[in-house]
Amino acid sequence: MKFSVTKEKLLEGLQQVQNVVSTRTTLPILSNVLLQANENAVHLTTTDLDVGVRGSFEAEVEKKGATTLPARRLFNIVRELPSSEIQVDVDGKNTASIRSGQSFFKILGLPEEEFPPLPKFENAKAVTIPQKDLRDGLRRTSYAISTDETRYVLNGVLFSFKENKLILVATDGRRLAMVDIELEFPRSHEADIIVPTKAVTELQRLLTDDGEVKVSMGSGQIAFDLNNTLLVSKLIEGNYPNYRQVIPSEAKERVTLERETFLNSLRRVSLLASDKSNSIKLNFSKNNIEITANTPEVGEAKESLPVAYKGREFSIAFNPEFLMAPLRNLTEDEVFLDLIDEMSPGVLKIQTPFLYVLMPMRISS
Amino acid sequence: MKEKCAKLWQKLSAALKPQVSADTFKRWFSAVELIEATDNSLTFRVPNNIYQFWIESNHMSALQAAVITAFGGPRAVKFSLPSGSSGDIGAEDAAALKQMAPELVRETKAAGSVLGLNPRNTFESFVVGPNNEIAHAASLAVGQSPARTYNPLFIYGGVGLGKTHLMQAIGQYVWAKKKTTKVIYLSSELFINEFIDAIQHSNLVKFRKRYRQSDLLLIDDIQFLGGKERSQEEFFHTFNTLFDGHKQIVLSSDRPASEIANLEKRLVSRFEWGLTAELQPPDIETRMAILRMKASTMQIKLRDEVFEFLANRIRTNVRRLEGALMRVASFASLSGKELTQEVVEHLLKDILQEEARHSITIEQIQRRVAEHFDVRLADMTSKRRPASIAFPRQVAMYLARELTKASLNEIGDAFGGRDHGTVMHACKLVKKRMHEQDSLRQTISFIDSSLQR
Numbered sequence: 001m002k003f004s005v006t007k008e009k010l011l012e013g014l015q016q017v018q019n020v021v022s023t024r025t026t027l028p029i030l031s032n033v034l035l036q037a038n039e040n041a042v043h044l045t046t047t048d049l050d051v052g053v054r055g056s057f058e059a060e061v062e063k064k065g066a067t068t069l070p071a072r073r074l075f076n077i078v079r080e081l082p083s084s085e086i087q088v089d090v091d092g093k094n095t096a097s098i099r100s101g102q103s104f105f106k107i108l109g110l111p112e113e114e115f116p117p118l119p120k121f122e123n124a125k126a127v128t129i130p131q132k133d134l135r136d137g138l139r140r141t142s143y144a145i146s147t148d149e150t151r152y153v154l155n156g157v158l159f160s161f162k163e164n165k166l167i168l169v170a171t172d173g174r175r176l177a178m179v180d181i182e183l184e185f186p187r188s189h190e191a192d193i194i195v196p197t198k199a200v201t202e203l204q205r206l207l208t209d210d211g212e213v214k215v216s217m218g219s220g221q222i223a224f225d226l227n228n229t230l231l232v233s234k235l236i237e238g239n240y241p242n243y244r245q246v247i248p249s250e251a252k253e254r255v256t257l258e259r260e261t262f263l264n265s266l267r268r269v270s271l272l273a274s275d276k277s278n279s280i281k282l283n284f285s286k287n288n289i290e291i292t293a294n295t296p297e298v299g300e301a302k303e304s305l306p307v308a309y310k311g312r313e314f315s316i317a318f319n320p321e322f323l324m325a326p327l328r329n330l331t332e333d334e335v336f337l338d339l340i341d342e343m344s345p346g347v348l349k350i351q352t353p354f355l356y357v358l359m360p361m362r363i364s365s
Numbered sequence: 366m367k368e369k370c371a372k373l374w375q376k377l378s379a380a381l382k383p384q385v386s387a388d389t390f391k392r393w394f395s396a397v398e399l400i401e402a403t404d405n406s407l408t409f410r411v412p413n414n415i416y417q418f419w420i421e422s423n424h425m426s427a428l429q430a431a432v433i434t435a436f437g438g439p440r441a442v443k444f445s446l447p448s449g450s451s452g453d454i455g456a457e458d459a460a461a462l463k464q465m466a467p468e469l470v471r472e473t474k475a476a477g478s479v480l481g482l483n484p485r486n487t488f489e490s491f492v493v494g495p496n497n498e499i500a501h502a503a504s505l506a507v508g509q510s511p512a513r514t515y516n517p518l519f520i521y522g523g524v525g526l527g528k529t530h531l532m533q534a535i536g537q538y539v540w541a542k543k544k545t546t547k548v549i550y551l552s553s554e555l556f557i558n559e560f561i562d563a564i565q566h567s568n569l570v571k572f573r574k575r576y577r578q579s580d581l582l583l584i585d586d587i588q589f590l591g592g593k594e595r596s597q598e599e600f601f602h603t604f605n606t607l608f609d610g611h612k613q614i615v616l617s618s619d620r621p622a623s624e625i626a627n628l629e630k631r632l633v634s635r636f637e638w639g640l641t642a643e644l645q646p647p648d649i650e651t652r653m654a655i656l657r658m659k660a661s662t663m664q665i666k667l668r669d670e671v672f673e674f675l676a677n678r679i680r681t682n683v684r685r686l687e688g689a690l691m692r693v694a695s696f697a698s699l700s701g702k703e704l705t706q707e708v709v710e711h712l713l714k715d716i717l718q719e720e721a722r723h724s725i726t727i728e729q730i731q732r733r734v735a736e737h738f739d740v741r742l743a744d745m746t747s748k749r750r751p752a753s754i755a756f757p758r759q760v761a762m763y764l765a766r767e768l769t770k771a772s773l774n775e776i777g778d779a780f781g782g783r784d785h786g787t788v789m790h791a792c793k794l795v796k797k798r799m800h801e802q803d804s805l806r807q808t809i810s811f812i813d814s815s816l817q818r
Contacts, residue, residue, distance in 0.1 A: 027513070149509070150489065151418060152542060173422030237543075241415030248388070343386035359423045 001037050001065030001090040005057060007081055007100070013044050013057035014075045016229055019202060021071040022048035032068035034115045035090075037061045045118065046071055047232075051199045052118045053206075054230040066112040067094045077105050118232045121223045124216040125189045127161060129181065131226065135207035136331075137168045137179040140354055142200050143325045146172035153238040156196040159215075159222075160240075161189055169243050175322050176246050180353035191217055194240055199233035206231060246357050248345055251338035253311035255289070259335045263327040265303045269293045270320035272301035279317040279361040284309055284339075293320070316342045317361040326356045373435075374399035381431035385424060393420055406441040407432065417444040429664065439664035482540075482550055486533035492658055494651025497527060500642035504531045504615075508538035511546075511581055511613035515640035517604075520617045522644025525684030528617040531644075532583045535615055539581050549576065550583040557589065557596045564595075573599075577606045581613045587636070588618045592627035601632055608635075648814075652676040652686060659687055665694040671704050678713075679720055689713050725816050727765045727779040734761040737812055746781035759791035760809060766792050768816065 014033070022030050034045040040061055045054040067090045074096075078086065083101030090096045094109035138157065146154035151173070158169040166181040195203075199222075206229050207213065214225040224231040266280065273280050274295035283290040289307055294300030316339060326348055327335065338347040342363060348356040377399070382390055393416060401408035411417050420428065425442070432440050488508070493501045500522070506514045518535075520528050536548045551559075556576075563572035576582065582603075590597055607614055618625060621643075622636035647655065653676045660667060671693060679686045696712055697704055710717065731745040738757035745758055758780060765776045766788065773785035780788070799806045 149538075150487070150541065153414070154418070171418075173418040239414075241418060242413055243415065245392070245415050246419060340388060341386055344388050362426070 001035070001067060002063040002088070003037050003042055003059040003061045004085065004087045005042070005059035007078065007084045007086055009057040009059070010078050010086055011075075013042070013055055014071070014078060016055040016206065017044045017046040017053045018071050018075050019205070020046045020048055020051050020053045020198075029068065029110055029114045029116070031070055031072065032110055032115065033071035033074065034066065034068045034112060036066040036112070037064050039064075045115070047116060047118065049116065050196065050234050051202060052232040053202060054118060054232075056228055065090065067096065067109045068112055068115050069094075069096055069107055069109040073107060077107070118230070119218065119221050119223075121216040121218050121221070121232075124218040124223070125191070126214055126216045127166075127183065127185045127189055128212050128214050129166065129183060131207045131211050131213050132209050133181045134213055135204060135209075137166075137181055138200055138204050138207075139329050140179050140326070141168045141170040141177040142197075142204065143329055144170040144172060144175050144177040144356075145197050145200070146170075147197075148172065153194060153236060153240055156194040156236045157200050158192065158194055158240040158243070160192045161185060162192075163190075169240070171241075171243060171246070174319070174359050176243055176355075176357045177326060178243065178247075178355045189217075192240060193217060193222060194236035194238070195222060195233060196236050199231065203231055246345070247355065248338075248340060248347060248357070251340060251347065253284070253309070253339045255284075255307050255309050255337050255339075257305075257307060257335050257337060259327055259330060259333060262305065262335070263324060265291055265305055266320055266324050266327070269301045269303050270324070272299055273320050274298065278319055278321070280320045280323075281315055281317045281363065283313075283315045284311065285313045286310065314342055315363060316346065317363045318346065318358060319361060322358055330354070370399045370402055373402050377431055377435045380434040381428065384427035384431055389424065393424060400445060402440075404440075406443060408443045408445050410445045410447065412447070414446060417446070420444070482533045482536050482548075484537070486530045487537055488534045490658070490662070491527060491530055491534060492647075492651060492655045494647050494654065496645040496647045496651060497522075500527075500531060500644050503640050503642045504535050505538075507613060507615060508535045508542075511539055512611045516608065516611075517614035517616055517636065517639040519622060519636050519639065519641045520615070520644065521619065521621055521641070523619060523646065523681070525682035526644040526646060527683060528619075528644060529585055532585055532615055532617055536581065536583050539613075546580045547578065548581045548583070549579040550585070552585040553587045553589045553600075556584060556600065557593055560596050560599055573603070576603045579607070579612065581615070582607055583615045585617050586619070587616045588620060588625045588628075590628060590632075591625045594629075597629050597632055601629070601635075604632075604635055614639075646681050647683065649676055652680070652683075655683060655686060656690055659690055660694070663691070663694065665690075665698070667694065667697070668704065670706070671709060674706060674709055675713075678717055681720065685716060685720075689716050725768045727769055727771060727776065730764045730768065730816060731761050731779075733812055733816055734764065737808070746779075748781065759795050760812075762788050762791040763795035764809070764813065764816070768813070 017033060021033065030048055032046075034043075036043040036045075037059070038061065040058060041056045042059045042061065043054060043056045045052065047053075077098060081098075081100040082103055085100060087099045088096060089099075090109070094111055096105075096107050096109055098105040098107070141157055145157060149155065154171060154173070156170075158167070160167040160169065161183075164182065164184055166183050168179045168181070170177050203224055206224075206226055208226075211227055216223040216225065220235055220237065222233055222235055269280055269291045270293060272295055273293040280291060280293040283292065287306060287309055289305045289309070290302060291305060292300065292302045330350060332350045332352075334350070336349045338349065342360060345357050345359050348358065374397075378390075378394065381394060385394070396412050397416065397420075398410045399407060400410045411420070421444070428442060429439060432442070488501075488505060491497075491501060500520050503515055503518055504520070507516075507518050520531055522528055533550065536550045539546050540548045559572060563569045590600060604614060616636060621641065622628070622633045625633070653672060656672050656676055660672075667690075675686065675689055675693070679689055692712055693704065693709055696702075696708075702708065732742055734757050735742045735745055738753075738760075740754055740757050744754045745761060747754070762776055762780060765771060765779070766773070769776075771779070773788045776788045777783040777785050795805075795809070799809060
């Protein structure tokens with residue numbers, strides 16, 4: 001195998017796939033990247049057996065072939081190369097010679113046969129989604145994924161394909177984020193699947209503003225085909241809990257808030273929320289919200305936020321981090337906060353179908 | 366039983382209603398059913414796992430408060446999901462699984478038995494400190510991807526430091542994740558007994574099949590294999606079969622593999638093949654964390670001074686630490702008396718005495734200081750007094766004064782029959798020099814902390 005390529009293209013190609021490479025593993029082949037050179041492109045594949053990514057870059061291929069090379073090492077070398085022209089020559093023993101300007105590197109690889117193939121998705125159910133929709137949807141939900149490994153069904157985002165809608169849900173038991181995406185697909189493609197956190201993180205990196213992504217669902221596996229990049233992942237086995245149970249049916253009070261102003265106020269006041277109780281209080285009164293935090297033996301913070309509010313006066317406390325997370329990941333100027341009373345969950349909404357349920361904290365007084 | 370439960374639930378509901386909002390009660394608790402009530406635990410049946418997740422995360426304190434109001438004392442709360450196809454079986458939470466495990470095992474022994482795993486021994490209930498970080502991380506890694514990271518995993522450490530806890534946590538974690546995994550947990554003593562039994566009744570084939578077909582084999586207290594030659598041979602083959610079949614093996618011992626007496630070389634080398642992780646006695650912060658965690662799961666409230674006292678005085682053994690906490694807590698709840706230091710000290714007389722025997726001796730101090738300053742141990746007691754020897758000797762005297770209860774005279778005697786004035790002078794001098802030199806202060810605190818462990 002022999003090809004020449006610009007440093008930029010090679011680096012870009014490696015960046016797409018190298019995050020998947022596992023750092024600790026007893027299978028050395030999994031820390032390698034598979035390179036397959038054909039006509040005028042080189043395909044790159046990495047996998048940790050749970051998630052796999054396949055990308056490619058254009059190159060002048062002199063001799064076709066395939067090999068695997070240590071991914072991280074290759075990436076570090078390419079990043080430091082002095083010239084923009086790079087020649088890679090791999091011999092029959094999987095030893096790669098990399099030439100660029102005055103530099104020469106020789107790295108030892110492993111035969112391509114040892115590399116575990118990515119699963120095939122023939123006759124799988126396929127649905128096409130605009131990349132932007134999926135990217136925004138994941139951005140608005142993925143922060144609520146649970147990291148508690150004993151509740152492993154919650155360690156991912158639920159993709160629920162139902163009635164010409166894709167519903168994305170993430171929850172950790174204290175909050176829940178949900179997004180609807182309008183889609184068209186046959187009834188036979190309806191399914192509930194849980195995509196693990198690692199795949200969601202990688203997918204968010206790969207998705208762009210343009211184009212579409214083809215989602216293929218096999219048994220226990222899922223593939224996201226983004227034209228020139230492919231991400232394959234195992235699904236989390238098990239049934240996602242009935243999230244609808246969590247969503248309050250009615251709201252007593254609604255306030256409209258400017259997202260950025262609200263977020264900035266919260267960020268400032270939360271500086272004085274203690275690690276222990278870690279809560280901030282919202283005191284609602286006529287046309288005003290007072291945001292307060294106080295930590296005994298440290299101090300307190302207070303900030304007033306003028307809003308259009310005509311409901312009854314009451315106070316509710318939230319975990320500031322949980323309240324700020326959706327505000328950070330939304331892009332809308334306006335958000336709506338629906339509340340019932342100080343003991344019932346608050347719901348954050350925007351104009352488009354998005355919903356964030358957050359449990360209040362007990363006010364100790 | 367059913368009627369009794371229904372009555373209890375009525376009582377509990379009445380206590381719970383004021384604790385939560387009406388909507389919350391209707392949404393989360395109206396579908397809950399009390400199915401089992403004992404003196405120390407309550408089991409609730411919930412329609413599916415979202416009830417358990419949400420109640421556990423958000424309404425546990427209200428529920429516990431209601432339990433105390435209704436029954437006069439705290440109970441362990443468990444959740445049970447309906448079995449069969451009606452619920453989200455695949456999505457059961459680990460906690461629910463664990464408490465269902467014993468029954469399940471009895472029924473489906475062949476399918477996936479996790480015999481003898483204590484549901485309390487999970488990763489969540491394991492307090493991580495610098496003393497056990499590596500062992501914990503390694504165990505978690507093994508739990509997450511068995512046979513792919515560290516195989517075999519060899520955990521060793523003294524009594525009551527969490528070897529069994531970690532092993533059982535791995536077993537339960539793996540099993541909760543995938544119920545078809547065949548997990549076997551047993552002590553090496555049980556392994557030996559079963560082996561002898563198998564020879565006696567000549568059903569070795571069945572014995573071999575049982576162990577060699579497991580996906581995860583956890584063997585506790587492997588040091589008892591020492592000196593049992595035939596058992597070692599049998600275990601050697603079991604080990605090889607599992608290892609070659611990419612099955613995870615986890616072993617624990619009270620000492621490193623190489624120090625187990627009468628253990629064959631080939632076994633020693635195999636035990637050291639994967640990762641060896643040591644558990645050390647917890648430091649003071651970790652001991653505090655363990656006490657607080659234990660107290661909160663047992664629903665007992667004690668004053669900070671009591672925690673501090675316990676953590677300070679019981680250093681070597683977590684099991685003993687928990688025993689002491691239990692004793693103090695039960696005394697407090699039975700007698701209703703204020704817990705002063707004297708009371709606690711009296712209560713724990715025997716434990717503290719036992720601990721004191723483990724406390725630091727002057728000889729240990731001398732050895733450690735000699736080691737650190739690279740002088741001979743004999744120099745600690747000799748009459749020679751060049752500065753390179755005299756100063757370490759003074760440091761050792763100072764530490765002996767600080768860390769032991771020995772009198773000045775006793776310390777003087779231990780240092781080659783010096784009188785109490787010499788010791789006092791040494792203490793003063795070292796204190797003064799510590800004040801002047803940061804580096805010396807650091808050195809001494811380093812020696813101090815290495816002795817405290």
